[in-house]
Amino acid sequence: MAIVALLLVWVDGCIRDEVLLPPVITSVSETSAPSGKIVTISGNNFDGSLQVLVNNGVISTAGTPTRTEAQFIVPFRTQQEEVFLTVKTKYGASEPKAFTVLPPVPIIRTLKPNRSGVGTPIKVAGSYFTNVSAVRFKSPDQDTERDAVFTVSGDTILVTVPAGLSPDAADIRVTSPSGVSEPAAFLVLLAPKIISFTPDNGAAGKVIKLEGENLSDVQKVTFGPTLEAEIITDATEAITVRVPAGAPTDTIYVYTPGGKGKTPKKFTAIPGPSIQTLDKTTGAAGTDVLITGLNFSGAFELKFGTTPAQIVSNDGTKIKTKVPVGGSSGKISVTTPAGTAQSATDFVVPGAPLISKFDPPSGVTGTQIVLTGMNLASVTSAKVALKDLKIVSKSETEMTVEVLAGTVTGKISVQTPGGTFETTDLFTVLGAPQITAVNPSSGIVGTVVTITGINLPSSPYVRFTNNVQATTILKSSSTQIICQVPAGASTGKINVNGALSLTDFVLNVKPIITSFTPAKGGVDTQVTLNGSYLTGATIKFANNLTATKVGAGTDNQVVVKVPAGAVTGTISVTTTPGTTITSSNFEILSPPSITSFNPTGGVAGTSVTITGSNLQHNPAVQFFNGINATIQSMSATQLVVQVPAGATTGRISVKTDAVQTAVASGTDFTIVGKPSITSISPASGTVGQLITINGSNFTNPITVIVNGTSVAGTWVNNNVVKVNVPVNSTVNKSVNVSVKTAADNSNNFPFLLLAEPAIAQLKLKPNNNPVDWPVLLEGPNLGTVTRITLNGKVITPNFRQANAITFVVPNDIGSTGAMTLRLYYTSDISTSYKVDLNFTVLNAPPPGPIPPPIIFLPPPPPVNLTTNIDADWFVAFNETNETDGFFWESTVRLDTDQDFQVSGSIASSDAVGSFASGYVTLTINGDTYDGQFYNNTIYLTSRTTGRQLVLGTNPCSTPDCK
Numbered sequence: 001m002a003i004v005a006l007l008l009v010w011v012d013g014c015i016r017d018e019v020l021l022p023p024v025i026t027s028v029s030e031t032s033a034p035s036g037k038i039v040t041i042s043g044n045n046f047d048g049s050l051q052v053l054v055n056n057g058v059i060s061t062a063g064t065p066t067r068t069e070a071q072f073i074v075p076f077r078t079q080q081e082e083v084f085l086t087v088k089t090k091y092g093a094s095e096p097k098a099f100t101v102l103p104p105v106p107i108i109r110t111l112k113p114n115r116s117g118v119g120t121p122i123k124v125a126g127s128y129f130t131n132v133s134a135v136r137f138k139s140p141d142q143d144t145e146r147d148a149v150f151t152v153s154g155d156t157i158l159v160t161v162p163a164g165l166s167p168d169a170a171d172i173r174v175t176s177p178s179g180v181s182e183p184a185a186f187l188v189l190l191a192p193k194i195i196s197f198t199p200d201n202g203a204a205g206k207v208i209k210l211e212g213e214n215l216s217d218v219q220k221v222t223f224g225p226t227l228e229a230e231i232i233t234d235a236t237e238a239i240t241v242r243v244p245a246g247a248p249t250d251t252i253y254v255y256t257p258g259g260k261g262k263t264p265k266k267f268t269a270i271p272g273p274s275i276q277t278l279d280k281t282t283g284a285a286g287t288d289v290l291i292t293g294l295n296f297s298g299a300f301e302l303k304f305g306t307t308p309a310q311i312v313s314n315d316g317t318k319i320k321t322k323v324p325v326g327g328s329s330g331k332i333s334v335t336t337p338a339g340t341a342q343s344a345t346d347f348v349v350p351g352a353p354l355i356s357k358f359d360p361p362s363g364v365t366g367t368q369i370v371l372t373g374m375n376l377a378s379v380t381s382a383k384v385a386l387k388d389l390k391i392v393s394k395s396e397t398e399m400t401v402e403v404l405a406g407t408v409t410g411k412i413s414v415q416t417p418g419g420t421f422e423t424t425d426l427f428t429v430l431g432a433p434q435i436t437a438v439n440p441s442s443g444i445v446g447t448v449v450t451i452t453g454i455n456l457p458s459s460p461y462v463r464f465t466n467n468v469q470a471t472t473i474l475k476s477s478s479t480q481i482i483c484q485v486p487a488g489a490s491t492g493k494i495n496v497n498g499a500l501s502l503t504d505f506v507l508n509v510k511p512i513i514t515s516f517t518p519a520k521g522g523v524d525t526q527v528t529l530n531g532s533y534l535t536g537a538t539i540k541f542a543n544n545l546t547a548t549k550v551g552a553g554t555d556n557q558v559v560v561k562v563p564a565g566a567v568t569g570t571i572s573v574t575t576t577p578g579t580t581i582t583s584s585n586f587e588i589l590s591p592p593s594i595t596s597f598n599p600t601g602g603v604a605g606t607s608v609t610i611t612g613s614n615l616q617h618n619p620a621v622q623f624f625n626g627i628n629a630t631i632q633s634m635s636a637t638q639l640v641v642q643v644p645a646g647a648t649t650g651r652i653s654v655k656t657d658a659v660q661t662a663v664a665s666g667t668d669f670t671i672v673g674k675p676s677i678t679s680i681s682p683a684s685g686t687v688g689q690l691i692t693i694n695g696s697n698f699t700n701p702i703t704v705i706v707n708g709t710s711v712a713g714t715w716v717n718n719n720v721v722k723v724n725v726p727v728n729s730t731v732n733k734s735v736n737v738s739v740k741t742a743a744d745n746s747n748n749f750p751f752l753l754l755a756e757p758a759i760a761q762l763k764l765k766p767n768n769n770p771v772d773w774p775v776l777l778e779g780p781n782l783g784t785v786t787r788i789t790l791n792g793k794v795i796t797p798n799f800r801q802a803n804a805i806t807f808v809v810p811n812d813i814g815s816t817g818a819m820t821l822r823l824y825y826t827s828d829i830s831t832s833y834k835v836d837l838n839f840t841v842l843n844a845p846p847p848g849p850i851p852p853p854i855i856f857l858p859p860p861p862p863v864n865l866t867t868n869i870d871a872d873w874f875v876a877f878n879e880t881n882e883t884d885g886f887f888w889e890s891t892v893r894l895d896t897d898q899d900f901q902v903s904g905s906i907a908s909s910d911a912v913g914s915f916a917s918g919y920v921t922l923t924i925n926g927d928t929y930d931g932q933f934y935n936n937t938i939y940l941t942s943r944t945t946g947r948q949l950v951l952g953t954n955p956c957s958t959p960d961c962k
Helices: 002-019
Strands: 024-028 032-034 038-044 051-054 057-059 069-073 081-089 097-102 107-112 115-117 121-127 134-138 149-153 156-160 169-176 184-189 193-198 207-213 220-223 227-234 238-242 252-256 259-262 274-278 288-294 301-304 307-309 311-314 318-322 330-336 339-347 354-359 368-374 381-384 390-394 398-402 410-416 419-429 434-439 448-454 462-465 473-476 480-484 490-496 512-517 526-532 538-541 557-561 572-575 578-581 593-598 607-613 620-622 630-634 638-642 653-655 676-681 684-686 690-696 703-706 709-712 714-717 720-724 733-740 749-754 763-765 774-778 787-790 793-795 799-801 804-808 817-824 834-841 871-878 887-894 919-924 927-934 937-942 948-951
Touching: 024 081, 024 097, 038 081, 107 169, 107 184, 121 169, 193 252, 193 259, 207 252, 274 330, 288 330, 288 339, 330 419, 354 410, 354 419, 368 410, 434 490, 448 490, 676 733, 676 749, 690 733, 703 720, 709 720
Parallel strands: 032 097, 115 184, 274 339, 684 749
Antiparallel strands: 024 038, 038 069, 051 057, 051 081, 081 097, 107 121, 121 156, 134 169, 149 156, 169 184, 193 207, 207 238, 220 227, 220 252, 227 238, 252 259, 274 288, 288 318, 301 307, 301 330, 311 318, 330 339, 354 368, 368 398, 381 410, 390 398, 410 419, 434 448, 448 480, 462 490, 473 480, 512 526, 526 557, 538 572, 572 578, 593 607, 607 638, 620 653, 630 638, 676 690, 690 720, 703 709, 703 733, 714 720, 733 749, 763 774, 774 804, 787 793, 787 817, 799 804, 817 834, 871 887, 871 919, 919 927, 927 937, 937 948
16 A cells, blocks of 8 residues: 555656646736836746747846746837737746837937027937927926927937927926936027117127117127127127128117017118229339229228228229339228228239139148249248248249148238238138047947047047046047947047037946935925936835936936925836836935914023924024024924024024925014103103003013102003103103113103192182183192193183283183183193182172272273372282292382372393283282283282272383383
8 A cells, every 4th residue: 555655646746747837928017118118927827937038039037927927128129019928937838918019218318409499499319219299398387288399300309499488497308109208407598689779870890789688698690681790798688799791771680599589670781882993903002093982981991902002082982092112912992980892803013922712721730722823933921820831832823832730720821022912711720520420329338339520530539428438449530430338438428539429428327326315304305316327217216206306417416306205215216227226215204393382472582492293303493584593402392492683573484304495383473672662641740640651662561660760560562551650759850761671671761740739729819700800820830730721611821930820711601600720730631630629700790989809800990099199119020931930129109190200110130021911019108919910901909908900001101100
């Protein structure tokens, strides 16, 4: 039994080995793909021996196949090709599967020019422009791509810049069935616009200034469609040009990379001179010559060849001249302010040389030039520009010269004892190498490259980018060099003895990444990748998200923006030859946020705690007006900063490495400044008076200082504070008021502190009277009263001083009886300190001989008890306009019965004042009378008898009677 079992096992093993099946393809991830792309094949019976074949040819695979899946790299094709895919193992091959190989995705190498205006043509040079279906432009500030009109010729596309683009940077992409190229940077320029030009007319050589917009980088200026002018200066808003010879009356055109602009009106050309005929074409020195032509007016120079000659006469169309001594053969020229004209034929001066032609027109060092002309046998020297030519041979009509080393392009001149001659045409010195084409325009190390050009050296020094020399030169001639791409070369221009190729040679090598910076950041952070062979690379971050490039980049450096949705991980760089992964991760940072800050206001130097999230990534904190704050401590959730000097009220912003734009707080931080007082209302008042202080930066709590006494103010807002005037020993004097906040002390502001009225000492004399009757108010501190009302009616005092006020009961009071006499002590009536006194308005008394002794009698004339009261009176009078206590004092005899017995006069101790108003006290023989002035009249009442007197201006005509 054991033998049988062993046999069965062996047989079973053999059977299994024999029945393993060949591979089967069930599907391909793509039915077509561009060269270089990785494609996945799904099926069965795959193993480690699997090979992928295209049309029975083995192609490269990617990775290790599994039992059901394998990957291959689409082989390189320059044209679309239909092929059959087969997979093969040691157990057989699959059935073929149809597949389409596409050329590589288009690659844009260069743009010529890389900036221009809408409607202008540009050349797009690159590779894999097979079956291009679209060329599109896109401005960064637009969502729509703009399709351009284009034609394809080999590796070049001629494109017309489409309308609708913004005047700024734009991306160009080329689309083919293989895919869309990486964008190439292009700058859309505005077309030039000419607004005005001065002067608007002139002759050849005149300088014209054109003003407008977008005039920088001028390429050419033409008078009319084709005649180019010399550009003297150019700037964005103005250019200057010189009117060219032969300029027509026509529009001036300006060409820039942005397009073409034209003047709003035509330039008027002033015609230059022209020579039509010469009356003779040869003659010795002194020979008369008549020149006929047009526009000779103003001619100031005439030459025979290069020798100046005299203008004998000039009528505008005919000039008479003489052949100058030492004159040279050649064209006769006439110069006016409008330009210079030359004769069509040469004028021959016997003995002077003449060159009618030379051949060849160009050459290198050692080239022999044959000069044909007249009087050449006596030539003593010949030059190109300032460099001597070697004279090989000469005769009267022909001479041969040789170009020497160091000669540069210029006119040919010869000299004889009889004169000199200089050609009008240039002899061009050749010799510098030039590269006209490179084929192929891309390849890898070892690729054979054919360089075509002119003046190529027989032993060339060929260098690729990175200054790597091509040491393998397979062939070299003056028009062609064949060499191999050396190791270490990179994409860039090829240099042959100083001459550069017109376009870059692109090295198709898998990209190399040497570094990237920064190592972490947030969405839109710009990351710079350094390395080699980066041209045309696609950059992806973790999550397989493609990054947007910033600019076109170079073969050694690419700048990209971190895409939204990226996560921490490696960065991949992919070109047609392959993909390279960074050796370290790029860390994605979360953006910061501010949830609160405390305190919400303060002065410079205040510590502020900012609370939020993700605050730890190299934060920078700014206050509203862009001033950076000093960070005292930080964590992921909290920053403590110090309010910087110069900060103003506004948002606090935080920027970290995670964001490109700072994140701002939701509310303002209030900067507390030095308080300032601008006004106080009322401007004067007494102790206890409520005053309003106006200004700025009044932060709560706030203290008010009145004349050195501090009191807590009632804060209304940052501009208003109120306070009751505190008790103070200083009165009737301007005192300083200031406020103090946590920030600082304010300025001092004046306030007139008035004395409090002594209510108990105020007396009305009398406290009742009819209308139009005078009243005397006596008491201290009456000088501070600002207003008097009786029953609400404002009355005007007749006289006032520190301790007395007189007034007349107004006749429009409207009623009689008891009412309130109110005194106001400040200008602000609404807040003024007020004193109320009782006063009774009496009915007008009936006529009678003696009114009550307490009543002041108004006019008519006084009632006297005796017919003659002439007496010596002692007069005391206090002046209306004085508060210094001076009184008028004198003894005077007044005439009261009109008998003209008067004597004495009234004088003052301080020599000012008058009897126009006020009150008086008179002593008449020991009896004291109280009285007051009213309408130039004195009304008197005896203190003891009540006797009434009225002293007016009528009793006598002298001033002493008053």
